[in-house]
Amino acid sequence: MMGAGVGLVFSQGATTGGTDVVARLLKLKFPWLPMGKLVLIPDFVVLALVAVVFGSVNAALYGLVALFVSTVVIDKMLYGLDESKVAYIISDSWRKTADAILARDRGVTILSASGAYTGDEKHVLLVAFKQREIVEIKRIVHETDPRAFLIVCNAHDVLGEGFGEYKKEDL
Numbered sequence: 001m002m003g004a005g006v007g008l009v010f011s012q013g014a015t016t017g018g019t020d021v022v023a024r025l026l027k028l029k030f031p032w033l034p035m036g037k038l039v040l041i042p043d044f045v046v047l048a049l050v051a052v053v054f055g056s057v058n059a060a061l062y063g064l065v066a067l068f069v070s071t072v073v074i075d076k077m078l079y080g081l082d083e084s085k086v087a088y089i090i091s092d093s094w095r096k097t098a099d100a101i102l103a104r105d106r107g108v109t110i111l112s113a114s115g116a117y118t119g120d121e122k123h124v125l126l127v128a129f130k131q132r133e134i135v136e137i138k139r140i141v142h143e144t145d146p147r148a149f150l151i152v153c154n155a156h157d158v159l160g161e162g163f164g165e166y167k168k169e170d171l
């Protein structure tokens with residue numbers, strides 16, 4: 001509950017006036033870190049002080065578990081449940097693979113590359129997609145070139161058509 005409430009407050013550009021003010025200031029210095037992780041820092045310091053001052057390690061450990069759950073919920077409230085991915089596809093059938101992905105209404109960027117060992121010119125397909133599309137992307141790659149090299153990475157803050165919008169006031 002606490003994570004959802006704090007996430008809602010953060011989503012409106014506000015703070016609760018507690019240790020999350022420190023997290024908000026840290027966000028100015030480290031804008032690439034998610035807000036939930038930044039909340040973890042000052043709150044962890046408070047929990048450590050509680051353990052030392054009151055000699056209650058058990059209470060601090062329970063607090064740490066609650067804090068961890070809250071930070072996960074805060075990030076889910078702010079950045080959403082539908083996480084994005086990025087695929088790098090190295091394929092000799094790159095045009096066929098790109099066309100198949102484009103036919104599914106997903107964009108593809110073609111990067112020029114060369115193999116370090118062979119020196120051969122290659123094309124790398126860069127595809128940003130939603131987590132729910134991962135099975136389809138893997139299927140397309142396998143069907144168009146079973147020997148393709150596929151790397152899938154987590155992507156954070158994917159903005160643009162088909163994804164999030166650019167907002168000046170975002171955290």
